[in-house]
Amino acid sequence: MIPPINRRRFLRLGLGAFASLGTVLGSRSILQKHKLSALDNPSRDFAITEWSPLRELAANKDIIFGASARFDQVMSDKQFAVLLAQECRLLVPEWELKWSAGDHHLRPSPGEFDFAAADAMLSFAQTHHLLFRGHALIWHESLPKWFQKVVNHQNAAKVMKHHIETVMGHYRGRMHSWDVVNEAIEYDPLASQRADGLRQTPWFEFLGPDYIDFAFRIAAKADPDALLVYNDFGLDYNTAMDKAKRRAVLGLLKRLKAKGTPVHALGIQAHLRGDSLDFDPQSLRQFLKEVAALDLKILITEMDVNDSKLPADIQKRDRIVAGVYEDYLSVVLDEPAVIAVITWGLSDRYTYLSEFFPRADHQPVRPLPLDTNLQPKLAWNALARAFQKAQKR
Ligand code: 9MR
Numbered sequence: 001m002i003p004p005i006n007r008r009r010f011l012r013l014g015l016g017a018f019a020s021l022g023t024v025l026g027s028r029s030i031l032q033k034h035k036l037s038a039l040d041n042p043s044r045d046f047a048i049t050e051w052s053p054l055r056e057l058a059a060n061k062d063i064i065f066g067a068s069a070r071f072d073q074v075m076s077d078k079q080f081a082v083l084l085a086q087e088c089r090l091l092v093p094e095w096e097l098k099w100s101a102g103d104h105h106l107r108p109s110p111g112e113f114d115f116a117a118a119d120a121m122l123s124f125a126q127t128h129h130l131l132f133r134g135h136a137l138i139w140h141e142s143l144p145k146w147f148q149k150v151v152n153h154q155n156a157a158k159v160m161k162h163h164i165e166t167v168m169g170h171y172r173g174r175m176h177s178w179d180v181v182n183e184a185i186e187y188d189p190l191a192s193q194r195a196d197g198l199r200q201t202p203w204f205e206f207l208g209p210d211y212i213d214f215a216f217r218i219a220a221k222a223d224p225d226a227l228l229v230y231n232d233f234g235l236d237y238n239t240a241m242d243k244a245k246r247r248a249v250l251g252l253l254k255r256l257k258a259k260g261t262p263v264h265a266l267g268i269q270a271h272l273r274g275d276s277l278d279f280d281p282q283s284l285r286q287f288l289k290e291v292a293a294l295d296l297k298i299l300i301t302e303m304d305v306n307d308s309k310l311p312a313d314i315q316k317r318d319r320i321v322a323g324v325y326e327d328y329l330s331v332v333l334d335e336p337a338v339i340a341v342i343t344w345g346l347s348d349r350y351t352y353l354s355e356f357f358p359r360a361d362h363q364p365v366r367p368l369p370l371d372t373n374l375q376p377k378l379a380w381n382a383l384a385r386a387f388q389k390a391q392k393r
Contacts, residue, residue, distance in 0.1 A: 039275070039320050040311075046322050046381040050388065054369070055089040057384050062393035063333070064131065064176075064340040065383070066090025068302070071104070071117040073350050074124055083374050084346055085128035090176060092133040092301075092342060093121050094352070097167070100144040106167070110150050110159075113166055122174065133342070134175050135301075136182035136231065137164050138215045140201035147202070156206035161218050168222035177227035177299065179267055180219045181212050185232055185252065189244040196255075197248030212252070213261045220262035230256075231267030231301055235287065236328070238280035246287045257294050266291050267301035271344065272328060274320050274367075275309040281331045292337035300332060302344040304367040305379065308357045317366060322378035325369075329386035336393055341383070348372045 050057070058065035066088045074081050084091065095101035096118040108114055125132045136142075138160065151159050168178060184204075189197030198204060203211045212230075219228050230253065234245040249266070256263050291298055305321045332338050345351045347370035354365050364372065369380040 039277075039323070040316050041323070042316075042319070044319060044323060046319075046326070046378045046385065048381050048384045048388070050384070052384075054087045054380070054383055054387065057387040058341065059089060060392075061333075061387060061390045063338070063387060063390060064089050064342075065387070066092060066131070066133065066340065066342040067346040068092045068094040068135075068342065068344050069121075069346065069350070070094045070102075071096050071121055074121060077349075079374060080347060080349065081124070083370065085124075085130065087346060087369075088130055090131040090133055090340065090342060091121065091125045092135050093118055094135075094344070096121055097134050098136060098139070098142040099147070099163070101142045105144060107144050107163070109144075110146055113170070115170055118171075122171065126174075131176035132171070132174060134167075134171065134178040134226070136179040137167065137219065138180060138203060138211070139182040140199065140203070141183075143202070151202065151206065153206050156203065156211075157214065160203065160207070160211070160215060164215060164218045165222050168219060168226070172223045173225050175223060175226040177229050177265065178219060178223070179229050179231040179301070180215050180263075182231045183233065184212055184230070185245055185248045187234070188241050189248045190241060192248075196251055197244065198252075213256060213259055216256070216261045216263050227264045227297065228262055229265045229267045229299060229301070230263055231269065233269035233271055233302070235268050236270055236272060236284065237276055237278040238283050239278045242278075243283070250287070250290055253291065253294055253296065257296075263296070265297035265299055265339075267299045268332075269302040269344075270300045270304075270328065270332075271302060272305045272324050273309075274305050274307040274317070274324055276324075279324075279327060281327070284328075284331050285334065288332060288335040288337065292335060296337065298332075298335065298338045299340040299342065300329075300338065301340075301342050303328075303341060304344045304351065304353060306353055306357050307366050308353070308359045312359075312361055312363055314366070318378045321366060322382040325379050325382035326386055329383065330389065333386055333390035336391065339393060341387075343368060343383075346370055347374050348377075349374065 054065045095104045099107045185197045186192040186199045305324045310317045345368050348366050349372045353367050
């Protein structure tokens with residue numbers, strides 16, 4: 001999770017001491033505003049020639065289009081569920097396969113597994129011919145309260161093995177892919193003490209850097225049919241931090257491949273920012289090429305465009321967001337190793353961004369392809385156009 005720098009943290013970091021910083025930030029924010037207005041091109045055309053569901057437009061190029069959703073959304077909102085089944089070829093539960101998220105607990109206690117919600121989602125997926133994807137087996141977030149009390153150096157390997165074997169075993173042969181390890185590189189690898197940038201998670205602390213290899217080896221045995229994915233964020237832009245993250249992720253993947261770890265794909269989350277000025281097609285292409293050269297597939301796993309800093313005007317905002325979708329996808333879909341595009345939610349009706357990154361003006365956020373009334377926005381057109389322009393895999 002990206003920690004916002006609030007005033008208190010700002011002061012705690014000691015930055016408040018620099019009296020001149022206010023002036024610097026002031027002029028920088030004017031410059032930023034000026035550059036932001038350049039992001040909007042009112043004459044940019046998102047016209048489309050074919051109104052087929054995204055799943056079909058993507059499938060024409062052998063690309064999988066999917067989205068995440070939650071149990072309560074799929075079960076209680078019929079209108080939404082219809083759209084999900086219509087637009088998507090793949091479904092990934094946003095909470096239900098994590099150890100513990102929101103009010104859902106896959107792992108209520110050390111000895112228990114509650115598959116009811118994820119099972120219901122799988123059955124929805126099967127009824128509507130959607131592939132099912134698992135997220136996430138080994139992650140430092142969304143761990144249950146008991147984890148800290150129960151798991152230690154002595155039993156961590158056993159706990160990990162038991163979790164992966166039980167959960168993957170339960171869905172064996174029925175999953176498209178699994179995020180086996182999620183976000184194992186530090187939020188900012190530049191600030192890391194370690195050259196490899198590995199994040200200091202409980203798993204790392206208990207088992208050392210080899211926990212990643214260990215998890216993948218157990219996973220490969222538990223479900224030999226599933227595509228095994230390493231998933232991470234912060235890989236999208238040409239900033240110092242994202243460049244360091246790309247380097248660290250590539251390093252990790254190279255080490256895993258050299259060891260013969262059964263990792264099959266990189267998941268690039270692609271939580272994009274509508275106000276970023278740091279998108280650089282060439283360096284992104286290069287990164288994708290280097291990943292593909294390791295004989296790995298690539299999945300875009302959690303795409304959305306954060307519009308919290310964009311102008312309030314909805315036409316403008318939607319145009320900028322759609323532009324970000326189209327610019328990004330036109331680059332990534334040029335790489336034949338990219339086999340799937342998954343958005344983190346399908347409709348603005350349900351997006352984690354409204355809780356995690358609300359707008360200062362309290363207007364609803366608009367980061368996804370469908371609006372709150374489930375109508376397609378320009379972002380939908382952008383996805384459709386990108387699939388139409390893509391080469392067949
Ligand atoms: O969208 C998810 C939010 O509802 C959960 O509270 C949170 C913790 O489980 O996770 C969010 O999803 C994250 C995903 O699992 C991993 N990548 C970043 C996503 C957004 O924070």
